[in-house]
Amino acid sequence: MNAAAARGALGGLLLVVLWEAVVRLAEVPPWILPPPSGILATTWTVRAALLDAGAMTLFEATLGYALGAALGLVLAMLLALATPVRRLVLPMVVVVNSVPVAAYAPLALLWFGTGALSKVIMVAFIVGFTVFLNALDGLLRVDPAAAALLRSFGAGPFGVLWRLRVPSALPALLVGLRVSTVRSMIVAIVTEMLGSQKGLGWTIFEAVLQIDFVRVWAAILVASLISLGFFAGVSAVERRVVFWR
């Protein structure tokens, strides 16, 4: 382990120790701030329910993620080819995207019900936008000289797209894909809190209603761990695909 990682671990450890000490010494009531040990204990006690809820949220997040990433990528490639349409459409996309997703969540619930569908669509919506904007930026930011060279060898617009634009857009695209992992979990949870019968967002909402704040913290812990896992998984895939970084 190198020095930076050691200091990072020390920082995390210090935070947990400080948190535990402050809560115990100042006798903070658990509904204001439970100690880390209390959160871990509660997480362990209700682990079956939390895992069940976490699996539901992860299912919605990953399904929406896959749909949104595919849609965003295809749209970005289409618009990279069609310059006039892009000039017209892109500013409108930016306007629609400037409203926080949270504001669209009630609409999704009203249209698609309180089941998994509304969450999958919300996640696909946010991931689609993020991937679309990142991929388009990467697809368009190529060396014009390289594009001219390929064209002089007789490559058509598709040839330039496939041989030049897609490979050079990969790093930007993968940044979008990585950022989207955490966002997809957050959006799934946000939408679940507004209306659902299952999932971590529902667990949190229910725990708040029952004034069981330690369970809220336990659900937050599980949600963060799942987010981290999802993020790490996508990063591992990224290292394999963009091996030349």
Place this chain on the structure above:
Amino acid sequence: MRALGRLLLPLLLLAALWEGAVALLHISPFYLPPLRQVLGAVHALWPAYGQAFMVTLGEAVVGFIAGGLVGVVSAAAFHHARWLRDMLFPLFVASQTVPVIAFGAIIVLWFGNTLLAKAAIAFYLTFFPVTVNALAGIEAVDPRQIALLRSFGASRRDIWWKLLLPSALPRIFTALRLSAGLALAGAIVGEWFGASVGVGAMLLAALFNEQVVAMWAAILTAAAVGGAIFGVVALVEARLVFWRDEL
């Protein structure tokens, strides 16, 4: 004038597309009511929408400014003290995987149903992008420039105010423009935990009453708040980073 045109054109196009699509494709008002109707609803209940606009704007701006300041200060501290950066930066990263919405209830419990509670959530979402970008901007400064200034007898403070901060400004503003939307999202979500006024509260009320027109009106109000913050940031950026176009 041209900048205004670039701003207005997509808005007008979008409005025309909205009205046109609803009329031509016979879209059910359950999905998309005509824009006229939505604007009419805003007009009819103007004081309420105006108040929601101001309240949410205030919450988002307080969190946004706090996030921006903390972001720049942390970046400066991380730049000067390597050990601090190694210790805290991983925590900053980890903090962003925590679904802040889940914290909403707890933060409202801590601060009560006040402006501060929503501003805290907006802050939580904004400080991280600013930290990352400001740090990247500071680190990108050529060490020879620092050495040159130092050879002229510049103090640490001089180097910070005259070289490091100005060099990092373009990246800081990139982060601030991104954070404008995040701060608004934080304020809206914060209002879901029992607030009675604000854009988020309006969205929730519209959801419970299943009023699609009111929901779209609230979405437009949210867009107006986001546009206002974004516009001010862009204006300040144009004045402060006047050399941007030369980059």
